[in-house]
Each structure stands twice: as C-alpha cells, then as structure tokens.
Amino acid sequence: MELKGITREWDSLKKDAAARAASAAPYVKEGKIVDAKDAVALLEAVIKPGDKVNIEGNNQKQADFLAKTLCQVDPGKVHDLHMVQSVLTLPEHLDVFEKGIAKKLDMSFSGPQAGRIAEFLKEGKLELGAIHTYLELYGRYFVDLTPRVALIAATKADRHGNLFTGFSTEDTPAIVEATKFRQGIVIAQVNEIVDELPRVDIPGDWVDYVIQSPKPFYIEPLFTRDPALITDAQVLKGMMAIKGIYGEYGIKSLNHGIGFDTAAIELLLPTYGEELGLKGKICTNFILNPHPSMIPAIESGWVESIHCFGGELGMDEYVAARSDIFFVGPDGSMRSNRAFSQTAGHYAIDMFIGGTLQIDPYGNSSTATANRVAGFGGAPNMGCDPKGRRHSSEAWLKCGEEYGVKEAMWGPVHRGKRLVVQLAETFREKLAPGFVEELDAFALAKNANLPIEPVMIYGDDLTHIITEEGIAYLHKCRNMEERTAAIRGIAGFTEVGMKADPKETLRLRDLGVIKTADDLGIDMSRANRSMLAAKNVHDLVVWSKGLYNPPAKFRNW
C-alpha cells in the first residue's frame, strides 16, 4: 500500500488555545475569576483577528457587559472578527462593525438593530453570511460556524467556573458545548460570584474565565402583553381559532408566537374554550416562554406541561411555584433551554400559531420590511412541516388527510401534516395592508443582496390563515390557483382581497376551504373584550395569587 497521508500538526487548535491562555494568565485571580477592570485586556489577550466570536444575545438574556467590553478593544489588535450569534439587540452588537473590530455576521434575529444592519450592508461595513432560525444556527455551531471565543452570560458562578443559568438558561448550553469542545475559549459574565451555587447548569470544566459584571445582565419582558390592549377584533379571531382550528383538529401540543392575537386566545381558554367543552381536549402541552397571559388557563387546570425557551421578567416566582407544569430543577428554580425547546417546537408539537405582517397570494408570509434585516428567530423552525416527523397524532393525521395535493406529491403513502397557522389583520395600524401582491421581502433581498427572499413561513407550509373575515384552510387547496383564491377570499379590502372572485369565494365556502365566523356558528355580538378571562395586568396578578410580579412599566394600578 502506498501511503499518501500528509504530515501536519493535528492539535494546532489546542496549542493555539494554550498560547492564548498563557497571554491571559496575568489577569486571572483566584480560580477562573478575572476582574471587570481587566476585561478589555482579557479579550485582547484571547481574541485574534479573524476569529469567529459569539456574544450571547438571545431573545432576552444579553451578555451586555462583554458586548460593551468588546467595543473597547483596540481595533489594531482585534479586527476582522466573524460574529456568529443568534440575536443582535444591543447597539454594541453593531458598534463592533462600525469600529472595524468585526467584519462578518451570521445571525438569527436582530430586532431593534435591523435597520442598522441594512445600512451597514449598503455601506460595506458588514458582510452578511446568512440569516438562520435559532436551531439551524446552533446546528452550524457544530459544523462550519463554531465560535473560537464565546462571550456568555450566567446568573451566578463559583470560582471554579461552574455556572448557574437557571430561569434564563436560553442558548448558553449550545454555545458553550460547541465552543469549548472544539478547543475554543469561553468567557462568562455573571451577576454574582458565590461559594456554592443553587445548582450547576454548566460544568466549570467547560468555562475558562468568569467576570462579575458591574450590573446584572440586561433582560427584556418580551413576552408580556397587557390584556387591556387586546381588541374586540382579536377576540373574534381568537374565538374563530379555538372553534375552527383548536377544537376542530383537537390540538393538544402547540406553540404560540409573541403578540396580542395569541394572548387573546390564551385568555379565551378559561371562558370560551370552557363553554365549548374543550378543556382536556386541547392545549394541554405547550412549548412557550412563560407568558403571563397563560396564567388564567394554567390556574383553571387546562395545562399539563410547558417547556420554555427562556424566562420572562416577573414570572420566576410563579413558575417556581408551579413545578407540576414547568421544568424546574432540584433547587426549585426553572431551567429553560432554547435548543431543546426549539427541537420540541419543530418535531413534537402539532401546531404553530402566530402573527405576521404580510401575506402574499401564494401564502408566503413575512415580517420583513424593505430596509430592515431582521430575521425570524424560531418562527420558521416551528412554522414549517417537519418532514422527518414519523409519529402520529389525531390533529396531524387529519391535516394530512385533508391535504389537497397529497396524491400528486405523496403517492399512495399515508402521511400527516403539521398545522401552521397565521393570524393576520387585513389592515393594521396606519392602514398598512396585511395582504400584498409582493412581499417587502423581495425588495429587501434586492436591497441587501440576499440570495433568497427572507420569507418567514413558506406558502406550502402554511395550512391556515385567520383574519376577521374568516379562516382559509389553505392545505385543502388542490393547486396554486385555488390557494390564491382562498387567500383573496379572506383578504378583505386589501389589493389582494379586491381581486377575489365572489363566485369562487362562495364555491370555496361550500367546499369548506373558507369558513366565516357565521359558517363556524360564532355569535359575532359576543366577540368582545368581556370574553377575556383577565382584562388587565392586575387581573393576571390576582389569578396568580400574587406570585406574578410584573415589571414596573406594566403596573398601572
């Protein structure tokens, strides 16, 4: 045998990590502790030009001190970084590009920084790798986007580097595992360094440095919706959803997106849902952040389990006191975990339901606008038909049975289909139409030079749209023409709806592809706020028996 193996080092990453650790050694005090005042020097010692760097930023928990610190490094020493991180929320996440410290970006969601990303792209200050769903990005951490250095956030640490992430575990395990086991460097900012942790969430062996940050990490009450702001139109759509979808299919396991539409549904379960006799038959198992608007349904005994992506401000005491429902550790506090919650949200639930900004006549929906590169977080992962699913449920089988192109696409095999539901308004605030002939995503793709239009949910994955006009059961359609007609039929007076052919709409109503509130037997006169189990935040506090502690901005009593 002629042996052609090459001669090279096979542990260069390990040696490089050791060299970086040697440069950082002067800043390390007891155990793995580094002083906040030495944070800039630490980053300059362990980060090299061109490194892939992750700053933990997820829906809520932000490694904000380390983000600020990275902005203060000398761009002469640290530059051309490739940021691989799920969420860009803080100004500092973009400042590193302005300062020439970072160059390339791979991410999932950018919220408030979306406009600046688009601007930087145009100005050539930032090179965009791709926009991902959360789980997809975690996957790439183990393939071709492994961070060389991870800057993460935890609640507490001990001096050995063991971390307590508890209620806000979020992305931390996925980031740390990928980084540390590929010989990378993990730096944690923590709110507090203690002698003994309530429990260990991340073993100290996986963490290189711990810094007590001057202030606790930033966290946002992203999932709190004040019931006082729910409209009658949202109540109507909620009633249609419960009767025409939840009840119709027997949806037991599901995820609710963020927003007032799904908050309305949550607050209708103990009233309208109860009246329809659906308790125990729907909504028993959720994948969900701890939404305060879930409290009445939980207290009324609707819910068996909730696994959480992350936490929600003010809900920690309530969640800890409901350990039969939430995933709570031996120490008594919750453990969230976005990777497992998204896995469950992709594969183990029967329905995803959430709001959108725009839907086109093909059923593609998106929250993208022409000049904001925002991403969709976890929505595409939950709002799609997971083709690798092989377990059945009543809801999944029924939706598959109804699929209009099943013979053409599937042949003789029996399969099911995930329910993917979008709640839309024909017109939103400032008369922005909910239905458009072309999604803004097309303009954005052109403006930002993206290879694919940033569509949140694809038309062939979308099974139902609910507007105040009715429900379109899109998956029943037998071709694209029928799908388009069904969408036009519930799109009201938007440009899309105006092209509806009334005869075709009637035909689709006869076929059960479109159902109005009337068709569903819903008494419109009852569709108002009086149906809600809680009318305001104070009601939620009462339902929680005082365990829910809303942030100041939601306390108006």
Next chain:
Amino acid sequence: MELKGITREWDSLKKDAAARAASAAPYVKEGKIVDAKDAVALLEAVIKPGDKVNIEGNNQKQADFLAKTLCQVDPGKVHDLHMVQSVLTLPEHLDVFEKGIAKKLDMSFSGPQAGRIAEFLKEGKLELGAIHTYLELYGRYFVDLTPRVALIAATKADRHGNLFTGFSTEDTPAIVEATKFRQGIVIAQVNEIVDELPRVDIPGDWVDYVIQSPKPFYIEPLFTRDPALITDAQVLKGMMAIKGIYGEYGIKSLNHGIGFDTAAIELLLPTYGEELGLKGKICTNFILNPHPSMIPAIESGWVESIHCFGGELGMDEYVAARSDIFFVGPDGSMRSNRAFSQTAGHYAIDMFIGGTLQIDPYGNSSTATANRVAGFGGAPNMGCDPKGRRHSSEAWLKCGEEYGVKEAMWGPVHRGKRLVVQLAETFREKLAPGFVEELDAFALAKNANLPIEPVMIYGDDLTHIITEEGIAYLHKCRNMEERTAAIRGIAGFTEVGMKADPKETLRLRDLGVIKTADDLGIDMSRANRSMLAAKNVHDLVVWSKGLYNPPAKFRNW
C-alpha cells in the same frame, strides 16, 4: 373579576419524587452511591406502576446492567410501565414486556429486536405508541413523553453523582435534562467510581443515584466496515456519486449513513476524488460517527471537522490525537452528543447519503420489512428537506434551482433544497430486488396496525438515486409520472425497471434527469477495488499510524 381558578397542589411531582427518595434512602451509601447488589431494591423503591421509564440504549452505548436489573423487579410491584427510549437492542428491552413489567413503548430504532416487537404487538403483549426519529423523540421528552425515571449509562462517576460520558456521551444529556428538570429520578450505571473525573459531562445535581456495574457497559462496533468486503459495484456507484453529485453540486457539509456503499465513497476520496481535483471543494465538514473508513481521507487532509453522534470502538485514541478535526474536551477525550449532531444533521448540512433496501415507483424508500418493527433512527431527520432552513449554500441553491415543481409549489420565491441521496442495488443478496411496486412497509403497517406506513425517506424529499445503472436526478422531475419514469429508468431488471419505456428513459437522459456512468464520463474499466485508498482493516491501521485499534473480530492479519 370573577376568579375561577381551581384549588389543587402544584408540586405533586416534587412531593412524589421526595417520597420515592425516602423509600430508596436505605440503599444509599456514601454520597449518591448504591451497591450493585441493591439495584433491584432501588428500582422497586423508585419506580411506580404506570411510570414512563427510559433505559438508555442508543446506537452503541447501552445501560445494560440497569436493563437486566429492571427485568428482575417484582411485576407485582412494578408493572404497566411505559418505556420511552430511543433504541431497543438487548433482549432485556423486550423481556420487560414478556414479564408484564412494561406495557407501552415509544421508540426510534430496534435493530435485532424488531421481529420480537412485531410478535409482541400481535400477541397484545406490547402497545406501540409510535416510531420516531431520534431528535423527534428527544423533542417529545420535553412535551408529552417525559420519563419519570431514567436509567442511564456513563463511563465514570464521582460520589457526588457528577458523570463523565466522554467519547460515548450520545443521548445522555437529552434524557437527563428532560427527566431531572421535570422532577424525575435519574439512575446512572457507571464503569468506574473515582475520586476525580477527567471532566464533568453531566453535573451531579442532575443525577440521583450512581451504581458501579459489575461489567463495563455494552458497546457495539456499529460503524466499522472492512474495506476488504467492498465490491466493484460499490466502487462504481461511489465514483458516480463523487463525480455526478459531490463534485457536480460542490457538497461541503454532509452525513454518510452506515454501510459499505458510503464506506466505498470515503475510501475513494483520496484516490478518485484527488484525481478529479475536488480536495477542499467537497467533503470538508461531516456529521458522522468516527468511521474507521474515514481515516485515509482525514490523513490526506480532506476534512476540516467532524461532529459525532457517538463513538466507535477502537477509534478513541485516533480521535483524541486529531483534536483539530473532532470535538475534543479539555481533558483530551472526545465529547459526542447525539442531540446536537442530529440538529446539525437536519439543519446544517447540504446532503444526506445512505443506503436503503427498497424503493417504490414514487421514490419512497424504506428498510422496513413486513414482520419487523425496526424504525429508522436518525435517517428521516437527515434524509429530508428541512423546511425551516433559511441559510444558503451553493449546493442547496443549485438543487432548489433545478427543482421541477418549484413554480407550482413555491410561486415566485427563491428557495433551495437539501440533497437527499439513496444508494441502491437493483438486486441485493439472494436476489432481493431493490425496487418494488409496493414497499414492504405497507404490509408492515397492516400487520402491526400502524396509522402510517414506516417509510424511511419520502419520495418528495428524495433528490437522487444511484444504482449501478446510473443516477436519477429525481428533484428535476416536473410531476409524479416523470419521477416514476426516472426511477424505472435506473431500476434494471427489477419489476419496477422492467416497466421502463426505453424511449422515455432516453428522453430523460437527454434532459439530464438520468445519467449513466457513460454520460458522466466514467471509465467503467477502472471501477474496481484497486481504486480504494485502503483495501482492508490493516491498511486503515497503517493510515492511522497505529492510533486506530480495531476490535478483535476485525483483526484478521
């Protein structure tokens, strides 16, 4: 506000766990250690009738001592268990049903026990929940299939219950996190109890009891293929795959299924792949167990990274010495993790390629046979188009661009498509045909009363089939008729192939939907074993510079 909340306990699971711990207290020695001789008593103390119980059994690592122990409990005390576990490999996994200890089963893969499951189903000894892919089952651990008691396996433990799982971490983190944070009980069998672990993989806070088992846990060399058994036909298919798919699409990130077909490809990279100038252009990032047949490609500098589901017997020293390629911990040994590898395999790679037993004229493929309930492990999760994917790559975009029904299904949106490739032989051993008019999965669904046929890969997910006759580029087909004709065109003298219309086959060759070895410019006379970079296991050992230590049954020199 009228408050309708119910009055109930909200921490019944926690109280119940405490009561079970109290019953188990007499058997606990120092820290969390229980003697092997008390194992039966421990299980009788902590398991209650009707519990959901997980026995860790995955592709390789088996909690075999605890599986045997569970068979020895008194069925009068412990019965009607609902087993939720990914793999059933050991006889004991089925014995618990025979003995009346367990009743219901949710699983992913059953390999050698597949026939007995089918038998037990018929006899009413076992009630089947569903067959899942691995990642799907882990998702349900966090929704509606959370284990009450988990019986897991680790390499080492300390007396505080901290675990070292190292090379064979596999499913452990997913099982333990779901169980322990829903107030469940975690029992670990370990090969050794030590004072200090090489590193902590699972924190002791998450583990209740540790038992040193009389023998190290059972592990099988599942991914080892002796190059001496690779056939010339497999070499031909491998050359077609490399030229007609890997090179054609520029596949950089991928997974190889188990089997001689993909082992052939691995051994052709340093020879035929090199000759085609593809080094650095294909096969840089893998999701893969540490296949010994990957050694020549790794040593020749083809591979940048490999993340592993689990380990492979004899490969630990080689992997530890290649920390630039594999995910290796600070202690120097690998950490595998099936949950993250499957996540990456679903979302972060461009191609899945593997073998199958049967393909039908619709493109559905399956390894199911009429009287064996076997499941597919991770294949459906990787062998499907992940609809939640939002990042692009050259390969993914090209495959989407070629998709024959894209206008009909997608409308005007640009999208990509995962490559899903099946390697098939028109006739296997004993003349079993690789193409059939109806999959055995249909008979199995009827026999075992399954709601859906256990299809491994669905026709609409499958993009390419390779046989010795040629490659069918199925995704290019514009309708089911064309797809069927393309399949018949490469199905040789099987019943499916005999129905091919030669004119239609020629037309499809003109369209590039079918390509023969000739069409691909492959010199058939070179398609033989001399092309392989290693001809036998000894060659692999030489390539590895003695670091690969094959199990005895593969040492024939």
